[in-house]
Amino acid sequence: MAKFIDISPAEEIVLRDPENKRELHGIFNMKCVFIFQNKLAEMKINKDTIQKVDMLALCLFSAVNASEEMELSYSDAAVLSKRMAPSSGAEIIRMFNESLINSLDEERQEAIKKIMDRLMINLSL
Numbered sequence: 001m002a003k004f005i006d007i008s009p010a011e012e013i014v015l016r017d018p019e020n021k022r023e024l025h026g027i028f029n030m031k032c033v034f035i036f037q038n039k040l041a042e043m044k045i046n047k048d049t050i051q052k053v054d055m056l057a058l059c060l061f062s063a064v065n066a067s068e069e070m071e072l073s074y075s076d077a078a079v080l081s082k083r084m085a086p087s088s089g090a091e092i093i094r095m096f097n098e099s100l101i102n103s104l105d106e107e108r109q110e111a112i113k114k115i116m117d118r119l120m121i122n123l124s125l
Contacts, residue, residue: 010027010028010029010032010099011027011028011095011098011099012025012026012027012028012067013025013026013027013028013063013092013095014026015060015064015080015092017080019083024060024064024070024072024080025064025067025069025070026060026063026064026066026067027063027066027067028063028066028095028096028098028099029066029099031066032062032063032065032066032096032099033062033099033100035061035062035065035066036058036059036061036062036096036100039058039061039062039074040058045058047111047114047115054078055093055115056081056084056089056092056093057074057077057078057080057081058074058077059092059093059096060072060077060080060081060092061073061074061077062096063092063096064077093116097116
């Protein structure tokens, strides 16, 4: 018997950057997750060494570069993440987290949830 899979649409975002007078388009899809994982490996970051600004910068970097409309360097993503209000950063991380959690096995889901919990606690301080 065939298994039916309902396809969930990818979340798209537009980030308005008033300081640089530009809009950045991002998407939270499987390509975004792939870019995120590759950047983590390249930077040799794991769940014990990630810092809160790194996580937001990684999410921004991954989402914007997955959109295929433009490119964003990791250093530009880090600068943007430092200028961003905590509520904006938390929303981006929440959206990324939802797309990431759905693509991982149970063990990795728990590791990501712990990282996100730690990050959200730091953002709320």
